[in-house]
Structure formats: structure tokens, C-alpha cells
Amino acid sequence: MDRPTMTQRYDVTAVRERFPSLRSGRAHFDAPGGTQTPEPVARAMYDALTSPLSNRGSRTPAERNADDIVRGARAAMGDLLGVDPDTVAFGRSATALTFEMSRTLSAQWGSGDEIIVSRLDHDANVGPWLLAAERAGVQVRWADFDPATGELDLASITGQLSQRTRLVAVTAASNLIGTQPDIAAIAQAVHRTPALLYVDGVHHTAHDFVDVPALGADLYVCSPYKFLGPHCGVLTGRADLLRDLAPDKLRPSTDDVPERFELGTLPYELLAGTTAAVDFLAGLVPGDGGRRDRLRASLGALHEHEDALRQRLEAGLAQLPQVTVHSRAGRRTPTLFMTFENRSATEVSDYLEVDGIDAPAGTFYAYEPARRMGIDSGLRIGLAPYSTEDDVDRFIVSLGNCLRGDKL
Structure with missing residues (x-):
């Protein structure tokens, strides 16, 4: 048979x-x-909101519930993206996270520096960088694509890289025409310079088994609502990079990673829904093993x-x-x-x-x-x-x- x-x-x-x-x-x-939205995602959000819930802590059931939800969501997204859960930060949206990261990174830019953005990208991975570049006084260079084929021109990135390049921002999949550039090849070229590679994975994550380290992205964002989850954003990145960055935050808030990148109290119900969405994806087909293995099969x-x-x-x-x-x-x-x-x-x-x-x-x-x-x-x-x-x-x-x- x-x-x-x-x-x-x-x-x-x-x-x-x-x-x-x-x-x-x-x-x-x-x-x-x-x-x-599948029913288990909605149910997880309902259960979170109707159980005892408060700010994270370890003393009361409400505090522990909140802490368990956050840890569970980091673990789920870690499995989905192939990253350490302690590098997973949550925000209002991928757009908001990119704006916040653009402000953090551009604080280190100066005269003579350059960035590269792509004409293939959603404006959420272009506009924030253009504004940051203008404020920092750095040069913007453009990577192009061929309208006839939809293919991103790799040479238009590699040919513009230099020791002055500080950032390359590119999508892993176009939300408009679906093109999936060779991010790993781009990463190899970028990392021969001091530049960081910021990857918009919003559309990509909905359709592929993602391995962020294999892609070579220094920073990667996605949105659970594009893969059956609730409306929020997720950012991950290299652990050493996240430890070195100093985003704006409130004075009493922790300086731990990834919490230093999360502004205010997290939306616990959305994080519960995010975990449920990842679990739903892992169960699309029958399978054994851990959640990452089941995600690979599904x-x-x-x-x-x-x-x-x-x-x-x-x-x-x-x-x-x-x-x-x-x-x-x-x-x-x-x-x-x-x-x-x-x-x-x-x-x-x-x-x-x-x-x-x-x-x-x-x-x-x-x-x-x-x-x-x-x-x-x-x-x-x-x-x-x-x-x-x-x-x-x-x-x-x-x-x-x-x-x-x-x-x-």
C-alpha cells in the first residue's frame, strides 16, 4: 500500500x-x-479573560495565570519560529514593533551611514526606516524588483552594501504579489558588512515552516492574526543583539530581555490566543513528537x-x-x-x-x-x-x- x-x-x-x-x-x-479564527483560539482568549488574572507575579492565582500565559506564548512562538523563547517580544502589531525598533536602532546611526530598503516591501518595513533615516541624517538606498517577473534583484542589495551600511530591511514574502526572496543569500551578503538584516516575516510565516536562524535574520517580525491567531505583533532577534539594544522604556520597568522591548502590561488574552493558534497549526495533520516537529509536518x-x-x-x-x-x-x-x-x-x-x-x-x-x-x-x-x-x-x-x- x-x-x-x-x-x-x-x-x-x-x-x-x-x-x-x-x-x-x-x-x-x-x-x-x-x-x-478557529474556535480553540477564541476559547483560549475567553478562558484567559474569565479566569483569575492580574499583572504577572508568583503570589496569587491571578498573577500566576498571567505569568503562565506569557511564558506559554513565548514558548509557542519560539517553536513556530525556531528561536529561543527568551528572544520573543510581543507588541501591538508588527508595524508598531518595527517603528519602535527603528527608533532604537537609528539612535546609533550618524552622518555617512546608509540603509537599504526594498521596493518589494509593505510600507510597514519601509516607512519606519525612511523616517528614522531622515531624522538621523543617513542615506537611503533602494533594492529593486523586476515588475515583469516579481523577482527581487539580489544584486541591487549586494551591489550597494558597504562598510557604511547599517541596516537592510527586506520582506521574506510580499503581501501583494507573494514573491519570496532568497533571504539566506541576502543574509550572507549583509553579514559581510556591519549591517543588520531586519526581515518582515508577516506574510511568510503564514505559509512556510520558519527557521529564523537558518534565514540569517538579525531581527524578524510577524503577526499572529495572519496565521489564525489574534491581533498582535511578535518580534524576535539574536539574543546578543537584543541584550545590546537600549529601547525607550519607563524608568521602573525591567531591563530584562525580552521585556525591555514590551511597553506596558501585555494583552494576556491575545497571548493565550497566540499559543492556541500555534497549537492549532501544529495539529493540522496527525503527528508525533514535540510541537516543533508537529509544526514541521503540519x-x-x-x-x-x-x-x-x-x-x-x-x-x-x-x-x-x-x-x-x-x-x-x-x-x-x-x-x-x-x-x-x-x-x-x-x-x-x-x-x-x-x-x-x-x-x-x-x-x-x-x-x-x-x-x-x-x-x-x-x-x-x-x-x-x-x-x-x-x-x-x-x-x-x-x-x-x-x-x-x-x-x-
């Missing part, structure tokens, strides 16, 4: 049963902006599931000549950004919405890549652990009807 493949073991029907919001019958292609199965659906989507779109798909990189997430000959993206999105399909239009804070491609709005569709062949086929049929001018 043939050994089951990862895809055969991925039971999307069983996965979908854990998502109350899917009972509405709508097809969700809006995952790049935030996934739907996310491998998820990758195969999503990749098969992406190929099905692309085959269907290829039959619609009015559609231009701008997601073309050799390695990319199951996220497709498209424009249309005779319809605006907003018109198409509105038509799909009436037909029970959530597929948003816009540029989704990807200011630089949209401008580089000359697109003011497109339709973005993204797959998630609960996406099905039926969702894909339904989307293709509805889109075809829209482009033909059929009325609903």
Missing part, C-alpha cells in the same frame, strides 16, 4: 469544522489581510495543500484572457494579485462580494511595489488552511461571469 502523501493526509473538511465564521457559506480569499502538509490550490487557481485564470496576474516569481506564496482589461478591481470585488466571495481590491499598504508596477488598485486573493477546491472553482466561475457582464 502506498504511503499517504502530505496532501492526502491534509483533511481540509476537518480543519474547516473548527471555524465558526465559515458556517456563513462565504468563500474567503482575504487571508493575506487576516485569517478567520506546515509541510499545508504548503502542499495551498500550492495545489494555487495551481488550480492559475489554471482557471489562464482561461480568462481579460485577467493579468502579477504574481509570477519562481518562489511565491499562494497569493495572487491581478488586474483586468475592462473592469476595475473594485467593480470585480463588489461583484464577487454579492456572490458570497470575499476578495478585496486595493494595494494593501504595499505602496512601493504597487507604484513600481504602475498599478493603483488590483484584486488580491490569498489561500489559507481552510481554503478548498470548491472555493477556487466558485471564484473562477464568478469572476468569469463578472468579466462577461452577467448579472447576479
Whole structure:
């Protein structure tokens, strides 16, 4: 008997049963902006809020509950990202964490220094660095990508690196067109200089088994709400680097790492939900071993599931000549950004919405890549652990009807 493949073991029907919001019958292609929430995540947040809870400590049950939640969330994210839990810091969002880190790092920059940012990136990994560079008086250099292929030009990073470079900020996956640059190769080049590599892993973490040390990122951010969790942000980095940095903080607050990077009392219910989301991901397929091992198996199965659906989507779109798909990189997430000959993206999105399909239009804070491609709005569709062949086929049929001018 043939050994089951990862895809055969991925039971999307069983996965979908854990998502109350899917009972509405709508097809969700809006995952790049935030996934739907499984019941165990919501339950974990409810349980945290309805149990005794206070500021962290060790004396009372409420204090111990808070401390257990924080430690549990650090351990869960450590397993998800392949890092020491003591390097995991939480914040309001990946954007907020990046702004805070930009202020911390730029305090060490001076005249003659340079940074490199990417035209492929979401503005959350561009705007904070531009503001910090302007305030510090340092030169900004740009890494480019090819609009025809979606590929980041590695030479546009390596060719601009020097002993004056202090930071390279780049995405591990474009939230707009899905391109996944070779971060490990970029890291090798960056680390031949004094520069730090800051990686936006928000979109990447939702679709791949992540190993931050193997990527070579000095600092890495992501957002649990992009992988079935609640709305908060996560930052991790090299332990020695985090110990050396001195972020702004209140005078009585601890100087311990990672707490020195966390402003105020943590949102314990969100951290409980984050742990539940990681556990949910680890249980997407049956498996043995520790949580990191189960995540490896589950996310491998998820990758195969999503990749098969992406190929099905692309085959269907290829039959619609009015559609231009701008997601073309050799390695990319199951996220497709498209424009249309005779319809605006907003018109198409509105038509799909009436037909029970959530597929948003816009540029989704990807200011630089949209401008580089000359697109003011497109339709973005993204797959998630609960996406099905039926969702894909339904989307293709509805889109075809829209482009033909059929009325609903």
C-alpha cells in the first residue's frame, strides 16, 4: 500500500469544522489581510479573560495565570519560529514593533551611514526606516524588483552594501504579489558588512515552516492574526543583539530581555490566543513528537495543500484572457494579485462580494511595489488552511461571469 502523501493526509473538511465564521457559506480569499479564527483560539482568549488574572507575579492565582500565559506564548512562538523563547517580544502589531525598533536602532546611526530598503516591501518595513533615516541624517538606498517577473534583484542589495551600511530591511514574502526572496543569500551578503538584516516575516510565516536562524535574520517580525491567531505583533532577534539594544522604556520597568522591548502590561488574552493558534497549526495533520516537529509536518502538509490550490487557481485564470496576474516569481506564496482589461478591481470585488466571495481590491499598504508596477488598485486573493477546491472553482466561475457582464 502506498504511503499517504502530505496532501492526502491534509483533511481540509476537518480543519474547516473548527471555524465558526465559515458556517456563513462565504468563500474567503482575504487571508493575506487576516485569517478567520478557529474556535480553540477564541476559547483560549475567553478562558484567559474569565479566569483569575492580574499583572504577572508568583503570589496569587491571578498573577500566576498571567505569568503562565506569557511564558506559554513565548514558548509557542519560539517553536513556530525556531528561536529561543527568551528572544520573543510581543507588541501591538508588527508595524508598531518595527517603528519602535527603528527608533532604537537609528539612535546609533550618524552622518555617512546608509540603509537599504526594498521596493518589494509593505510600507510597514519601509516607512519606519525612511523616517528614522531622515531624522538621523543617513542615506537611503533602494533594492529593486523586476515588475515583469516579481523577482527581487539580489544584486541591487549586494551591489550597494558597504562598510557604511547599517541596516537592510527586506520582506521574506510580499503581501501583494507573494514573491519570496532568497533571504539566506541576502543574509550572507549583509553579514559581510556591519549591517543588520531586519526581515518582515508577516506574510511568510503564514505559509512556510520558519527557521529564523537558518534565514540569517538579525531581527524578524510577524503577526499572529495572519496565521489564525489574534491581533498582535511578535518580534524576535539574536539574543546578543537584543541584550545590546537600549529601547525607550519607563524608568521602573525591567531591563530584562525580552521585556525591555514590551511597553506596558501585555494583552494576556491575545497571548493565550497566540499559543492556541500555534497549537492549532501544529495539529493540522496527525503527528508525533514535540510541537516543533508537529509544526514541521503540519506546515509541510499545508504548503502542499495551498500550492495545489494555487495551481488550480492559475489554471482557471489562464482561461480568462481579460485577467493579468502579477504574481509570477519562481518562489511565491499562494497569493495572487491581478488586474483586468475592462473592469476595475473594485467593480470585480463588489461583484464577487454579492456572490458570497470575499476578495478585496486595493494595494494593501504595499505602496512601493504597487507604484513600481504602475498599478493603483488590483484584486488580491490569498489561500489559507481552510481554503478548498470548491472555493477556487466558485471564484473562477464568478469572476468569469463578472468579466462577461452577467448579472447576479
